[in-house]
Amino acid sequence: xxxxxxxxxxxxxxxxxxxxxxxxxxxxxxxxxxxxxxxxxxxxxxxxxxxxxxxxxxxxxxxxxxxxxxxxxxxxxxxxxxxxxx
Numbered sequence: 001x002x003x004x005x006x007x008x009x010x011x012x013x014x015x016x017x018x019x020x021x022x023x024x025x026x027x028x029x030x031x032x033x034x035x036x037x038x039x040x041x042x043x044x045x046x047x048x049x050x051x052x053x054x055x056x057x058x059x060x061x062x063x064x065x066x067x068x069x070x071x072x073x074x075x076x077x078x079x080x081x082x083x084x085x086x
Contacts, residue, residue, distance in 0.1 A: 009079075016079035025069050025080045031056040 005028065012024040033056035069075040 012079045016077075020077055023069065023076055023078065023080065025075070027066050027069075029057065029062040029066055032062045033058055 005026070008026050012026050016022070016024045031052075033053045069080060
Protein backbone atom coordinates (compact mmCIF):
# COMPACT_ATOMS: atom_id res chain seq x y z
CA UNK A 1 0.00 0.00 0.00
CA UNK A 2 2.83 2.41 0.76
CA UNK A 3 4.48 1.75 -2.61
CA UNK A 4 1.19 2.34 -4.43
CA UNK A 5 0.76 5.69 -2.71
CA UNK A 6 4.35 6.68 -3.47
CA UNK A 7 4.03 5.85 -7.18
CA UNK A 8 0.73 7.72 -7.30
CA UNK A 9 2.51 10.77 -5.83
CA UNK A 10 5.28 10.48 -8.45
CA UNK A 11 2.76 10.21 -11.28
CA UNK A 12 0.78 13.25 -10.11
CA UNK A 13 3.94 15.29 -9.63
CA UNK A 14 5.03 14.43 -13.18
CA UNK A 15 1.61 15.35 -14.60
CA UNK A 16 1.56 18.62 -12.66
CA UNK A 17 4.95 19.60 -14.13
CA UNK A 18 3.65 19.04 -17.66
CA UNK A 19 0.20 20.59 -17.10
CA UNK A 20 0.71 23.51 -14.66
CA UNK A 21 -2.81 24.93 -15.08
CA UNK A 22 -4.43 21.67 -13.90
CA UNK A 23 -4.66 20.65 -10.25
CA UNK A 24 -3.78 17.06 -9.43
CA UNK A 25 -4.65 15.74 -6.00
CA UNK A 26 -3.91 12.60 -4.04
CA UNK A 27 -5.72 12.32 -0.72
CA UNK A 28 -5.37 9.79 2.03
CA UNK A 29 -8.28 10.25 4.44
CA UNK A 30 -7.29 7.39 6.72
CA UNK A 31 -9.88 5.01 8.15
CA UNK A 32 -13.43 6.15 7.35
CA UNK A 33 -16.55 4.53 8.81
CA UNK A 34 -18.53 3.15 5.87
CA UNK A 35 -20.55 0.04 5.12
CA UNK A 36 -17.91 -1.09 2.62
CA UNK A 37 -17.11 -4.75 3.18
CA UNK A 38 -19.69 -5.31 5.92
CA UNK A 39 -21.99 -7.38 3.74
CA UNK A 40 -19.22 -9.88 2.96
CA UNK A 41 -17.59 -10.33 6.35
CA UNK A 42 -19.22 -12.52 8.97
CA UNK A 43 -18.29 -14.27 12.17
CA UNK A 44 -15.32 -13.17 14.24
CA UNK A 45 -13.89 -11.03 11.41
CA UNK A 46 -17.22 -9.21 11.12
CA UNK A 47 -17.30 -8.51 14.85
CA UNK A 48 -13.71 -7.23 14.71
CA UNK A 49 -14.55 -4.93 11.79
CA UNK A 50 -17.56 -3.49 13.62
CA UNK A 51 -15.40 -2.89 16.72
CA UNK A 52 -12.67 -1.14 14.72
CA UNK A 53 -15.22 1.08 12.98
CA UNK A 54 -15.78 2.90 16.27
CA UNK A 55 -12.35 4.47 15.78
CA UNK A 56 -12.86 5.57 12.18
CA UNK A 57 -13.78 9.04 10.95
CA UNK A 58 -17.33 9.76 9.91
CA UNK A 59 -18.03 10.15 6.21
CA UNK A 60 -19.03 13.78 6.87
CA UNK A 61 -15.67 14.57 8.51
CA UNK A 62 -13.78 12.89 5.67
CA UNK A 63 -15.85 14.83 3.09
CA UNK A 64 -15.10 18.14 4.83
CA UNK A 65 -11.42 17.35 4.42
CA UNK A 66 -11.52 15.93 0.89
CA UNK A 67 -13.79 18.40 -0.93
CA UNK A 68 -12.16 21.86 -0.44
CA UNK A 69 -9.52 21.18 -3.12
CA UNK A 70 -12.36 20.92 -5.62
CA UNK A 71 -13.47 24.53 -5.17
CA UNK A 72 -10.94 26.63 -3.20
CA UNK A 73 -8.62 28.92 -5.16
CA UNK A 74 -5.53 28.19 -3.06
CA UNK A 75 -5.49 24.61 -4.39
CA UNK A 76 -5.43 25.59 -8.08
CA UNK A 77 -2.56 24.30 -10.18
CA UNK A 78 0.17 21.86 -9.26
CA UNK A 79 0.19 18.65 -7.28
CA UNK A 80 -1.26 18.30 -3.79
CA UNK A 81 -0.60 15.20 -1.70
CA UNK A 82 -2.43 15.58 1.57
CA UNK A 83 -3.17 13.66 4.72
CA UNK A 84 -5.73 14.73 7.29
CA UNK A 85 -4.69 16.30 10.56
CA UNK A 86 -7.93 15.43 12.34
